[in-house]
Amino acid sequence: MRYIIVYDITDDNLRTLTSETLKDYGLKRIQKSAFMGSLKKHALNSLLTDLRRMVNVDSVIVFPLCDSDFRNMVSIGKEFVEEEKQDVQFF
């Protein structure tokens, strides 16, 4: 299943640790504080466990994104490329 992860994290080190963790799980950065990618159930559960251990006062929200929602996404401004075909990191 595909997921979008968005976060508001104040501490620089924790924010870096969070983005590195998301990259470790193979997720692609689509904005400064937003990642996207596909995860199997066990990987999602492992990621949630890691994030719950790291994040307390800040906010991380994980959205599943079904195929229909993904197809109907709209990107405005900087071009956003579908992550399966290309590396989505575009800045």
Add this chain to the structure above:
Amino acid sequence: MRYIIVYDITDDNLRTLTSETLKDYGLKRIQKSAFMGSLKKHALNSLLTDLRRMVNVDSVIVFPLCDSDFRNMVSIGKEFVEEEKQDVQFF
């Protein structure tokens, strides 16, 4: 339909204008650069027109969020309250 809007906008004035625009459409802030809410088709089209006029070099991504995806959202850290029942602005 429910939508999530996430943005990366460098200019302070434009970022404020964007968030004010999203509020004008009745969307609720769920993180500093993320809003959520329900929009009818014509309101979505009007919002997209406004955003395309405002945003060029930055990035705004609009995701539809079907009921199933919404039910399976996971919020870590700061409590995120389902926007239909309460005002989601929690900071």
